[in-house]
Amino acid sequence: MNEAPATDQLSLIFAALADPTRRAILARLTAGEATVKELTEPFEMSGPAISKHLRVLERAGLIERGRDAQRRPSMLRAAPLQQVSRWTEEYRRFWDASYRNLDDYLVTLQSKEQNNGHHQ
Structure with a gap:
């Protein structure tokens, strides 16, 4: 019974990693935090579309979204990748x-x- 939460988290992580855009976002975040606007630049995607990807990554625990005045930078959280x-x-x-x-x-x-x- 103790395995279920870890398995659920692992499922969220794999689901997040299944999308190439989300993998590219994670790769970009290895260089440091970035805002939605900064993350949209390499993609032909709107800010709201990138935000949806960020929510999936955040739910999987792969990123953390901060609040710095008007900015909401996203930062990589690599620890879940250890799972x-x-x-x-x-x-x-x-x-x-x-x-x-x-x-x-x-x-x-x-x-x-x-x-x-x-x-x-």
């Missing part, structure tokens, strides 16, 4: 083990093939 990293790490270990098994099998096949070639 994605931990989740994918499980699969990386699985694939690493699978590749090691495949490598071992190929070495065995090559050895048998070489031994068969010498006996003929």
Whole structure:
């Protein structure tokens, strides 16, 4: 039962990362905070459309939106990406083990093939 909130958060993160515009926004925010106006510049998108993307990123916990007088800069919050990293790490270990098994099998096949070639 303790897994549900983390899984829900992970689902929100993956949903947010599924969109290339949101990934591009996150990439831009690695350089520092930016306003909606600054974030619209590289896209052929309106401010309200970018704001919708920002709300998705904020709900997933990937950004934080501040208030600085009239500005509302968005800042990257990379910590939730650690959840994605931990989740994918499980699969990386699985694939690493699978590749090691495949490598071992190929070495065995090559050895048998070489031994068969010498006996003929």
